[in-house]
Amino acid sequence: MKLATIKDGSRDGQLAVVSRDLKTAQLADAIAPTMQAALDDWNFIAPQLQEIYEQLNSGKAYRAFDFDQKNCMAPLPRAFQWADGSAYVNHVELVRTARNAEMPESFWHDPLMYQGGSDDFTGPNDDIVLGSEEWGIDFESEIAVITDDVPMGCTPFDAASHIKLLMLVNDVSLRNLIPAELAKGFGFFQSKPASSFSPVAVTPDELATAWMDGKVHLPLRSSWNGKLVGQPNAGVDMVFSFPQLIAHLTKTRNARAGTIIGSGTVSNKDASKGYSCIAEQRCLETIANGAAATPFMQFGDTIHIEMLDVRGKSIFGAIDQTVKQGPGKKA
């Protein structure tokens, strides 16, 4: 099943079911007005949405309309939790190597995770509005899951069944704000502006055999200014599966329905697969040549993030954003 949230001027938009081929959709208003409402009561709501989905796919939905990705908000336009892991430890190791910092051995068995802002997600085609290019604007192409209620102390084994939906994420990062911010010891804050999500969230069964061991075994494609710069396989070199990330999150607290958990920047050790964020390319350049050559994003730059199935069809629709200048730079 594929679900989207349609822009209607409200804060939470309208929940819609989208056909597998992303061509048609039908509002779910008679079943659940919003994505959060569906997640709050998933076991009761999901089968009803699935019925519409099957009607759409067989061309029998009687209120179908043409699906336009440009009319989408993030599937959850605002969420009660957004926690982002860093499961591709290769990425972390590269960043460390580039700045001559050793990576603790514990990073291979204890997940990194940070709490992100979740009150103001941007839609898949919304501009990335920021105050200054000097902040070091970077995209980060990731995969994320949405859970139902997960109790404190959940094991990785039990966590798998709590994954209800998957999406793509652009976890925009402000690289030049990160060093000073992390030095303060409290983690990311200003360096993580609003994240964006794919037009469509899908149930795990939509990934068929590509969903295995709590990982998505397909390439994640990132195109920067129209040029494909990365296509690492999200199932390769993911050291912590989504169930493991969920177990990490719930060690000391519950996670409530609508919790979004990100994979971290998708990254393969095989450098020929390219990169899912500019910082990684700059690290490779620094390691090879002693200095980074690729600049961060400028106003006007575009980023396109998409995942295709084995037949070349888009699974989640595309994140397609342009960086724009916002309110004047502040010190």
Added chain:
Amino acid sequence: MKLATIKDGSRDGQLAVVSRDLKTAQLADAIAPTMQAALDDWNFIAPQLQEIYEQLNSGKAYRAFDFDQKNCMAPLPRAFQWADGSAYVNHVELVRTARNAEMPESFWHDPLMYQGGSDDFTGPNDDIVLGSEEWGIDFESEIAVITDDVPMGCTPFDAASHIKLLMLVNDVSLRNLIPAELAKGFGFFQSKPASSFSPVAVTPDELATAWMDGKVHLPLRSSWNGKLVGQPNAGVDMVFSFPQLIAHLTKTRNARAGTIIGSGTVSNKDASKGYSCIAEQRCLETIANGAAATPFMQFGDTIHIEMLDVRGKSIFGAIDQTVKQGPGKKA
């Protein structure tokens, strides 16, 4: 005006208006079903709630019932954003001094702030359920504000008008998980379990002249196992006002309606005012005697947090919690 969220078995509870003396209340269901709904449309909703408030205070509300703090959820049982500052830099300096770490001079003009989990707040009288005493269970008595929509790049001057409500917070912390977690560089995560909030959220005018310069100039009283251990004045030694914290939050992104921003542990340089978290007492002991003597909280311990006005009346009602053992300890 004073507002509360009444337990009704639902995730968001029912919005109620509470009389100034905290003795009676009336459901606001005809105006806004939930606190978030009120905040989403505050300018339209607040005057209608204010009318009920005046009726309650004059004994003329026709659907009033006895207000019972024990029936309260957190004013926002789940929120789209919880960002906690550390505005009492004295507290930060003590922690640093105790572990022989110098505090960067920048901490006096650049606020510390971390993004907290906001999907599962506990109510003022709910138990603090945790897996292990070995985690180093501590309370943190704080003040928090709730904002409406704040645009990116908001100045401290403009931020003041975005503060709609104030509450008390118990920002429970797991001290023994903090060192390893901060060493990983991504900030707090497992070391910050669910926070609790006061029964009632109040509009700034309820504080009269105690609300000045974006700070609350009244003592915050913390009683641990029935013994008053702290009563620092929240208006003293608060280096960053709430408007300054909001400006920090919105440097690179918008903050949407219902954003909660915490002050950090209230702390006065005058040590005779006691402490708002055990860690601070332990730091003082370490500085004086080379070792901490006061243990962290044990299962069965209670914590009571309250603020009284100049006439000794409770403003927000009381946070009154007991620490309980939850699901078995996990490594």
